[in-house]
Amino acid sequence: xxxxxxxxxxxxxxxxxxxxxxxxxxxxxxxxxxxxxxxxxxxxxxxxxxxxxxxxxxxxxxxxxxxxxxxxxxxxxxxxxxxxxxxxxxxxxxxxxxxxxxxxxxxxxxxxxxxxxxxxxxxxxxxxxxxxxxxxxxxxxxxxxxxxxxxxxxxxxxxxxxxxxxxxxxxxxxxxxxxxxxxxxxxxxxxxxxxxxxxxxxxxxxxxxxxxxxxxxxxxxxxxxxxxxxxxxxxxxxxxxxxxxxxxxxxxxxxxxxxxxxxxxxxxxxxxxxxxxxxxxxxxxxxxxxxxxxxxxxxxxxxxxxxxxxxxxxxxxxxxxxxxxxxxxxxxxxxxxxxxxxxxxxxxxxxxxxxxxxxxxxxxxxxxxxx
Numbered sequence: 001x002x003x004x005x006x007x008x009x010x011x012x013x014x015x016x017x018x019x020x021x022x023x024x025x026x027x028x029x030x031x032x033x034x035x036x037x038x039x040x041x042x043x044x045x046x047x048x049x050x051x052x053x054x055x056x057x058x059x060x061x062x063x064x065x066x067x068x069x070x071x072x073x074x075x076x077x078x079x080x081x082x083x084x085x086x087x088x089x090x091x092x093x094x095x096x097x098x099x100x101x102x103x104x105x106x107x108x109x110x111x112x113x114x115x116x117x118x119x120x121x122x123x124x125x126x127x128x129x130x131x132x133x134x135x136x137x138x139x140x141x142x143x144x145x146x147x148x149x150x151x152x153x154x155x156x157x158x159x160x161x162x163x164x165x166x167x168x169x170x171x172x173x174x175x176x177x178x179x180x181x182x183x184x185x186x187x188x189x190x191x192x193x194x195x196x197x198x199x200x201x202x203x204x205x206x207x208x209x210x211x212x213x214x215x216x217x218x219x220x221x222x223x224x225x226x227x228x229x230x231x232x233x234x235x236x237x238x239x240x241x242x243x244x245x246x247x248x249x250x251x252x253x254x255x256x257x258x259x260x261x262x263x264x265x266x267x268x269x270x271x272x273x274x275x276x277x278x279x280x281x282x283x284x285x286x287x288x289x290x291x292x293x294x295x296x297x298x299x300x301x302x303x304x305x306x307x308x309x310x311x312x313x314x315x316x317x318x319x320x321x322x323x324x325x326x327x328x329x330x331x332x333x334x335x336x337x338x339x340x341x342x343x344x345x346x347x348x349x350x351x352x353x354x355x356x357x358x359x360x361x362x363x364x365x366x367x368x369x370x371x
């Protein structure tokens with residue numbers, strides 16, 4: 001009697017084995033290398049232990065959100081995991097090789113079109129600023145031997161002063177220096193203002209340490225930055241997503257409800273991982289700043305944290321801290337550009353604003369180091 005085989009079951013088995021191989025070589029090996037148990041990974045990622053085990057054995061496929069958490073805990077490159085995940089998904093869905101290849105060809109053409117469209121979406125004026133930034137960066141790199149700790153310390157002080165001034169801190173630059181470097185208390189200034197100066201300085205140090213150790217931006221590093229910003233000010237909220245609704249004073253933008261924050265933050269990191277290799281670093285930094293402050297995931301300290309995240313990305317790519325001034329005109333321009341994205345869905349003015357801030361900061365640094 002002739003036997004018939006269900007080809008779809010065979011194909012499913014092959015794809016399952018393929019995915020199992022990927023999980024073994026990536027997830028399991030990474031876990032063992034870090035000396036972690038399956039339950040350790042489960043606790044850190046907040047994914048059920050049975051699911052983690054099934055991922056490693058190819059019995060279940062993780063979601064994008066789960067892949068992101070696994071990549072962060074296991075120090076795996078998210079792009080490597082997502083490429084493997086997408087490849088498996090393609091193979092699983094395409095059963096007819098001839099039609100499948102035609103479909104992939106059409107998909108490739110459409111993706112190339114979308115990528116070219118994204119590139120064209122940047123105006124000529126913004127592209128010109130980015131090109132100038134890259135020229136200035138190359139010029140600065142040739143002068144790095146003239147750099148010193150004192151220069152960096154002075155510029156970091158200015159950054160703390162300006163970033164806090166944007167949020168309403170009334171310490172002057174000189175008073176900020178006295179609080180940070182002399183440990184003095186300034187008469188007539190609140191304790192919160194003193195703590196904001198101290199905390200922001202420590203957060204800059206933390207960001208620079210992340211750059212030095214080549215640590216990636218992920219949820220842990222973000223919460224670490226925020227924890228430093230609010231430490232001793234709102235210790236119960238430091239390093240934690242909000243669980244109440246908030247409003248932004250003076251803005252018509254209403255941040256998402258608290259129950260949506262965690263999901264939006266997962267999407268925030270997924271977007272970052274998918275774009276970090278393709279976007280110009282200055283645009284990437286500006287986008288991450290805008291996206292984070294729009295979600296407004298914290299009860300307080302969102303602005304400072306967003307600017308620190310932006311500058312973490314810039315420093316990781318060899319640029320300098322983009323110091324946004326806290327004077328009235330600049331602050332209003334900054335808020336207006338942000339609201340243009342949040343309400344008007346027009347990104348260009350904000351991207352250009354950040355690009356100009358980075359360009360001006362590079363010029364300032366070059367002026368200091370130039371013989």
